[in-house]
Amino acid sequence: MSIPVVLCLLLYGFLTPTAGPAGPAAAAFHRLQSLAGEWQGTDDHGMEAHSEFKLGAGRTVVIETLSAMHMEPMLTLYSLDGDSINLAHYCPTNNQPRMRATPSSDPVKVLIFEFTGAGNLADEATGHQHRLVMRFDDDNHITESWTWRANGKDTLMVFHFARQGRP
Secondary structure (H helix, E strand, C coil), X not given: CCHHHHHHHHHHHHHCCCCCCCCHHHHHHHHHHCCCEEEEEEECCCCEEEEEEEEECCCCEEEEEEEECCCCXXXXXXXXXXXXXXXXXXXXXXXXXXXXXXXXCCXXXXXXXXXXXXXXXXXXXXXXXXXXEEEEEECCEEEEEEEEEECCEEEEEEEEEEECCCC
């Protein structure tokens, strides 16, 4: 082959879009991406809460910063991994729980993230976020139910958020 033909084939390969992963996980991740923007709400005790979702690394990660009354902000990263969505949570308690959700249907209405391990966690008796259930109530409302586990006891923290304008 001549050099111009090879260059054209290489250029075609770079410019031709490739299909991304398909299936419920990809659809669920797309739904997470659609959360980009500001969200305002309350917890189950009526205390104010705020969450901001941003996209990063070429839209391959969704970055959530959740601020609730009387708590330091929490940072959570969501990323697609085959047929699942991984979550890495950075907590003011200085541990980093990892969780995984494997959606089974499209459209996804609920994502259930289950604990898979954690960084900087001496043992599971130490307080840490252990589970997240994210419910997509509609395009402008979500509910996040976080399970805090310490010494084998679970405490549920529920946040109800409404979108604040479009990104």
